[in-house]
Each structure stands twice: as C-alpha cells, then as structure tokens.
Amino acid sequence: MLAFRLGFLDVGWLDLLDISLVALLIYQIYNLVRGSVASRVFIGYLLVYLAYLLVKALGLNLLTTILEYFISVGALALIIIFQQEIRRFLLLIGKSTNVANSRWIRRWLLRQPGSAEPITPLRPILDACKTLGAEFAGGLIVIRKNDDLEKFMHSGESIDAEISKPLLLAIFSQYSPLHDGAVIIGDGRIQAARCILPVSDDDELPPSLGFRHRAALGMSDATDAATIAVSEETGRLSLALNGELFTNLTLTELEESLVKYLQEPTKKAIV
Numbered sequence: 001m002l003a004f005r006l007g008f009l010d011v012g013w014l015d016l017l018d019i020s021l022v023a024l025l026i027y028q029i030y031n032l033v034r035g036s037v038a039s040r041v042f043i044g045y046l047l048v049y050l051a052y053l054l055v056k057a058l059g060l061n062l063l064t065t066i067l068e069y070f071i072s073v074g075a076l077a078l079i080i081i082f083q084q085e086i087r088r089f090l091l092l093i094g095k096s097t098n099v100a101n102s103r104w105i106r107r108w109l110l111r112q113p114g115s116a117e118p119i120t121p122l123r124p125i126l127d128a129c130k131t132l133g134a135e136f137a138g139g140l141i142v143i144r145k146n147d148d149l150e151k152f153m154h155s156g157e158s159i160d161a162e163i164s165k166p167l168l169l170a171i172f173s174q175y176s177p178l179h180d181g182a183v184i185i186g187d188g189r190i191q192a193a194r195c196i197l198p199v200s201d202d203d204e205l206p207p208s209l210g211f212r213h214r215a216a217l218g219m220s221d222a223t224d225a226a227t228i229a230v231s232e233e234t235g236r237l238s239l240a241l242n243g244e245l246f247t248n249l250t251l252t253e254l255e256e257s258l259v260k261y262l263q264e265p266t267k268k269a270i271v
C-alpha cells in the first residue's frame with residue numbers, strides 16, 4: 001500500500017513502519033552505549049556503513065567490496081567490543097518481560113500465603129550514611145529491589161543480619177576487615193559485605209569520582225538495585241539508579257529518591 005511518493009521512490013506504509021523500527025532500534029542501541037567508549041565505536045561503525053551504502057549506490061565496485069569485507073569483519077569485532085552493552089541490552093529485554101520480577105507474582109508464587117515480603121527499613125541506612133559522611137569514613141551500600149544479587153553477594157562475605165546503624169558503621173570502620181567493597185542489603189537484612197561490584201566505564205563521569213562511584217554506577221547499569229556511595233574524601237552522598245548517578249545529595253534528597261525509587265514498579269532500565 002502506497003503512503004506517498006518521494007521523487008522516483010514509492011514509499012509504502014510498511015516501509016514507514018520498517019524505517020521507524022530501525023530508527024527506534026538505532027536510538028535504543030545509542031542509548032545503551034551512550035557515554036561509554038563504545039559509543040564512539042558505534043558511531044564510527046554507523047558512518048562506515050553509511051559510506052558503504054553511498055559507494056554501493058554510486059556503483060564504485062572496488063570500494064564497495066572493501067567496505068563489505070570491513071563491515072562483515074567489523075560485525076564480529078563489534079560483538080567483542082560491545083560485550084557489556086549486549087549483555088545490558090539482553091538484561092533490559094529480560095527485565096521488561098520477566099514475570100518473576102513482578103512483586104506480587106513473586107509473592108504469590110514463592111511465599112507462603114499471607115506472608116508479606118520484608119520491607120527494607122531505610123532509617124538505619126540513612127542514619128549510617130549521615131555518620132559515614134560526617135566522619136569521612138566512606139561507604140558503598142547496595143539496596144536490592146527486584147533483581148537477584150546472588151552473584152555479587154558471592155564475591156564477598158555472607159552476613160544475614162538485622163539492618164542497624166551500629167552494624168553498618170562497624171562494617172565500614174577502617175579497622176574492620178569487611179570495610180573494603182560494598183554491603184548488600186535485601187529482604188530487610190544485611191546480606192553480605194566486602195562485595196565487588198561491576199565498574200562503569202562511563203567516560204562522562206567527573207575525574208574527581210573514583211572507583212567507589214564507578215562501582216555504584218556500574219551496579220545500577222547491571223541491576224535495578226539502588227546503590228549509595230558515601231565519599232571518603234568529601235563525605236558527600238551519591239545515589240545510583242537505573243544507570244544514572246545523582247551526586248552531592250542532601251540526606252533528605254537521598255531519602256526521598258530512595259523511597260520513591262524502591263516503591264515504584266521496576267520500569268525499563270534507562271541506560
């Protein structure tokens with residue numbers, strides 16, 4: 001079915017749908033790689049592909065063949081370069097279709113009738129962050145939302161303790177053997193400490209933010225958990241959610257963002 005004619009080109013409704021879907025796909029891929037080194041590779045590859053289409057349309061056969069080879073080898077190279085982004089893309093699809101992540105379905109399937117999912121108390125966490133910031137002690141706290149954090153918990157020491165301010169302060173005390181790495185909190189308990197989180201390679205992060213903040217951002221790229229970073233250098237509070245790092249927050253802002261984020265249903269990761 002013809003939608004309109006563009007010079008000698010007949011554009012049908014299906015072509016319009018096709019073009020819109022490709023544009024959406026390219027936009028989503030760009031969103032996934034935005035800010036990382038891979039985004040430059042992606043733009044470079046896209047430009048080479050456009051050049052290929054152009055030389056092909058102009059009938060420059062030798063150049064077309066060379067670019068064809070380049071693109072087919074490049075596709076393989078892209079899979080290697082974009083490993084992390086492809087993983088994120090698949091996670092994103094998994095997240096938006098994962099019925100097991102639905103809070104009420106999980107409760108319905110996994111829990112005994114009548115038993116409610118434990119709510120994570122935020123007050124002791126916020127109080128601990130306030131003290132860690134004031135004392136320039138530094139801290140990294142992951143609060144689970146829906147995604148399974150088992151893999152990250154295994155990188156550290158399993159704890160399973162009630163959430164309390166003194167315990168969090170003890171963990172992050174410089175004399176504690178558990179102070180390095182992140183604490184993971186889930187299902188209303190401190191579940192693990194000294195955990196290693198994935199580090200973000202976002203090259204738009206200010207150089208003043210080091211690996212603690214990169215780890216918070218990396219964790220929010222990989223999962224839907226909320227991660228608080230308390231800077232040892234400045235005492236400032238930051239929060240990473242859905243691939244975004246909010247820095248220099250007041251305690252009230254931190255609390256409001258956490259409450260809002262943990263209560264709202266998981267949406268598509270904005271990366």
Ligand SMILES: Nc1ncnc2c1ncn2[C@@H]1O[C@H](COP(=O)(O)OP(=O)(O)OP(=O)(O)O)[C@@H](O)[C@H]1O
Nearest residue numbers: 180181182196197209210211212213215231232233
């Ligand atoms: N991948 C990681 N996973 C878990 N914890 C990490 C990771 N990377 C760094 N950390 C923690 O962050 C601490 C500080 O790292 P770094 O000084 O590079 O961070 P920063 O962002 O500059 O934070 P600060 O402002 O506190 O110095 C490390 O000692 C370690 O405990």
